[in-house]
Amino acid sequence: MDTIAIIGAGLAGTECTRSYRDSGGTADLILIDPRPERCELPPLSKTLFARELSHTPLPTPEATLMSTGATHIAPGHITLAGGSEQQHRRIDASRIVIATGLRARRPQTPLPGGPVHTIRTAADAAAIRRAAKTNTDIGILGSGYLALEAARSAADAGHQVTVYLRGDQPLAAAHHPAISRALMDRHAAAGVRFVLDADPSDYAAHALWIAAIGAAPVLPELPADWDRDGAGRLRVDAGLHVCAGGTTVPNVWAIGDLAHPATGPMAAWGAQESEAAAASQGAWLGAQLATAETAAETAWIDVPWHWSFQGPERVFTAGRVTGTDTPIVSGDEQSGRFQVLHFIDGVLCGAETLNQPPAHNAARKILALPPASRPTTSDAAGGVLDLRAWVRRLRS
Template sequence: MAMAETLVIVGASYAGVQLAASARELGFSAPIVLLGDEVHAPYQRPPLSKGLLSGKTTADQLALRGPDFYAEQGIELRLGVRATAIDVAAQRVQLADGGTLDYGWLALATGARCRPLPVPGAQLRGVHALRTLDDALAVQAAVTACGPGRRACVIGGGFIGLEVAAALKAAGAEVTVIEGQPRLLARSFPPAMSDYVADAHRQRGLTLELGCGVQALQGDASGQVQAVQLADGRLLPCDMVVLGIGVLPNTELAEAAGIACAGGILVDGLSRTSAPQVLAMGDVANMALPAVAALPGGPERMRLESIQAANDGARAAASLIAGRPQPLSAVPWFWSEQHELKFQMAGLPAPGDQCVLRGDMASDRFTLFYLRDGAVAAAHSVNRPAEHMLARKLIAGRAQIPPEVLADAASDLKAFSTLRPAG
């Protein structure tokens, strides 16, 4: 079998592993080479900002697949290997060790990296980003080393920042979250949900500094961080800092090869890039949104940083590779765990949507539904997993539900769900 038929996957996280697995499930029989630039076998990432920091999860529980999976599926897993260049015309990948790989299909699942904090002191010891297993282990060690009453500042009030803050609190730290926007999760949540999240964290002992920029990080004579200086000049003493200010997609490999990028690698509903035989999926992919997630007057594509988007994009790519193309059509969904609260988000809300609350926010068990032209377009649930699953069906079926029915916790919403099979 010619090596030119090989599927080469650059990136060994959720998207890369799912693509390899789905390609095999759909009957793709040519060689598959999965390249990972980390030395660790592919692992779960959500516990890095949750259970691993709080001690509920150990590093040896994180494997994405069992140790025999890759050999049994005929997937050549090569760890600690970095791709440095792509020759699109020759269908060849250059590796950092000087080797090359010819491909029939190339998949870029290069993910994203933490956005750096552009202030003096960002390189001090005790300042941590959180993206990889090694990052998480370093944060875990720092929490342990700081001792009782350790003070942690988390810069960034998005999902990762808040998950880390909750985990550090559970591990015994005194935690302050610093967010430049006037409210938490401003990109993802409407004001009512942001206010709920802020109240929930304050009730559980976190300090929030909202609408506060960071001017500098200050260290002691040994180079260890000891304070965060806010834009208004105030100093917040701390023993450690964790950054949660977003990520940047790793598009450099694609850009250098002339593959179209704009806020990520541009892909269609089958994960195809502008280059023939080259696919992209996961956090690096700027995906064409399926019709069910279309936003009125909004972007037609988006980079969705979630396991679900990575897996769905990989499955669409696998269907193409296997000759049975099934474009991406699923409702986007996301989840986050903070303290004992499980947030589950389905669909993409838009500013003009009508918000309908089902349940009581004070009980920490509710769903906020978003109606667009009378149809359910999105839903944010807290500790209501069954309702979240139902919401995904309602969104997929564009269910028309009167607001008063949605708001009535006793009403049966299953009657409005679409029962026909998806796809």
């Protein structure tokens, strides 16, 4: 009997299931997840304080859905949680896909004032909405996308918002300072107060706190020799197989937020924690599993990208945008619509765009091309490079 167990029915697990069936896979599929409401996570932070929380259910998979958690995984079988030790149930599976995602980190020290919430699930978002009354004084801890999305959603809904940043600008690990500064200025103009270089002595008492300080892998008990990175994610090879001592573990894969591609063409990017990567890995692996008999051994490869909507601000990245040798700001920073183009050895390798979705889409198309077909630093000389025109030229 060919049984595939997919553990975690979030975005990566659901995409893997869909793609497996769409590619003609006929094995028994078991999709395991204890979460009662399976929904897309990104809308939760964008609409956290909106009149209505945007709740987009994930598609119902063509698989046996088991509403329980896996407690133990080993090659060939998994154990599902039961009410008591005796009720734990073993399931044999010829192939296992681990897609259990992350859980939000909580601050290690108490924060002054009201309750501290995190945002990872629909239930978290609902709890925050219940806790916020009218014109609530909200403190937000964090310097990343979730912190800014929640802050802007709160400010736009009329709450008083203070964001405590670790450094002197948000998103410092993900964006060029020009983009970070522009976002901070625009959110400040909308009423968000920023406390820079904050440490616990700066924290005022707030009626409600949201901690958006990162996330850590959620993993059942696993064989001790399976390779992990420093954050505890599973290290996977080019084909997304789990590894033990640097060697592929046959018939076990990890995808989505908890997978860290450690070898192969995507190793340079490491773990991505993005909707795009989770969906792409799930879709790719589902097709691989369905065609394993015929498909040649291949590697998962895709242009990395990320999106974040912060109130009306649309910020995207495509390709490599950190650690590059030549970032060039293109367009008018003051207008709030510009790009930062990144080059390595003179060739375009990434693009950050603020409020220019069509330019982002063009960048993704260009970055999928071989380096010889991409713009160079001389094409961006003078600070203006029209990515959409570049794509049009390629077509003609």
